[in-house]
Amino acid sequence: MAPRLMRDFNIKPADLTQASWQKSHNDEQLLQIIRHGGRSIHRPAFMPAWASTLDNQQTKDIAAFVRELGNPAATGYRPAATLAVQERLELGRTLYGLQCLACHGPRGRGDGPTVRGADLEKKPPDFSQSDYFFRKTDEELTGWAQSGVYHSGLPLDPGQGDWWQGPLNADEMPALLLYLRSLPLRGK
Numbered sequence: 001m002a003p004r005l006m007r008d009f010n011i012k013p014a015d016l017t018q019a020s021w022q023k024s025h026n027d028e029q030l031l032q033i034i035r036h037g038g039r040s041i042h043r044p045a046f047m048p049a050w051a052s053t054l055d056n057q058q059t060k061d062i063a064a065f066v067r068e069l070g071n072p073a074a075t076g077y078r079p080a081a082t083l084a085v086q087e088r089l090e091l092g093r094t095l096y097g098l099q100c101l102a103c104h105g106p107r108g109r110g111d112g113p114t115v116r117g118a119d120l121e122k123k124p125p126d127f128s129q130s131d132y133f134f135r136k137t138d139e140e141l142t143g144w145a146q147s148g149v150y151h152s153g154l155p156l157d158p159g160q161g162d163w164w165q166g167p168l169n170a171d172e173m174p175a176l177l178l179y180l181r182s183l184p185l186r187g188k
Contacts, residue, residue, distance in 0.1 A: 003086060011044050022070035030063045048185055053134060085178075092179025095172055099145065100180075108183040127183045138177055145176055 005011045014021050025033070032040055037049035050059065096104075105111040108127030115124060125132055133141075146167045168176060 005046060009044070009046070011046060013047075016066050016069045019070060022067065027063060027067075030066060031059055034059050034062050046185070088175045088178050089182065091172065092175035092177070092182075095168065095176045096179050099168070099176070108180070127180060129184060133181050133184065141177055141180060142173055145173065 002013045005013055016022070029041070033047065034054070035049065035051040037045060038047035039045050040049070050062075054062070096108075100108075101112055102114045103110070103112040103124045104127055105113075105116075105124075110124035110126045112124065127133070
């Protein structure tokens with residue numbers, strides 16, 4: 001996401017592998033950043049707050065992992081290339097546009113063109129709300145995505161248009177899940 005944040009928002013995320021960054025933040029500051037997000041240190045809100053999601057031990061585990069990023073030679077850990085993540089995210093975005101956008105809308109708010117203005121008892125869920133995904137497992141999301149329009153219970157005919165392309169393959173589904181779980185981070 002770093003290249004996109006820099007391109008779209010002129011925001012350069014911290015390079016957690018740099019010794020200078022590691023030395024400039026003590027453990028308590030690092031825990032504060034993880035718990036309360038970028039705004040807690042007067043940075044943009046693109047670094048979300050995780051206090052309501054992660055327990056104390058999980059927060060400490062992430063802080064320990066961040067410390068390992070600063071010393072790859074000692075631990076043998078080498079950070080994954082961000083390009084691979086970016087490519088998966090782009091694939092997920094494309095699949096979302098092909099499979100989900102018609103009902104869930106461009107930002108996942110449940111306001112897609114097939115349901116906008118329709119008088120429906122049940123509307124698609126708002127994916128832009130972070131609490132939606134915290135309650136769903138990958139298996140649940142996979143089942144819904146693979147069933148297409150049938151998961152919604154909405155009175156839509158899957159043969160009406162070319163907006164649902166059919167079940168995804170083993171490479172596509174993880175990319176779609178990554179993109180779906182990124183929607184709450186994209187803001188309103």
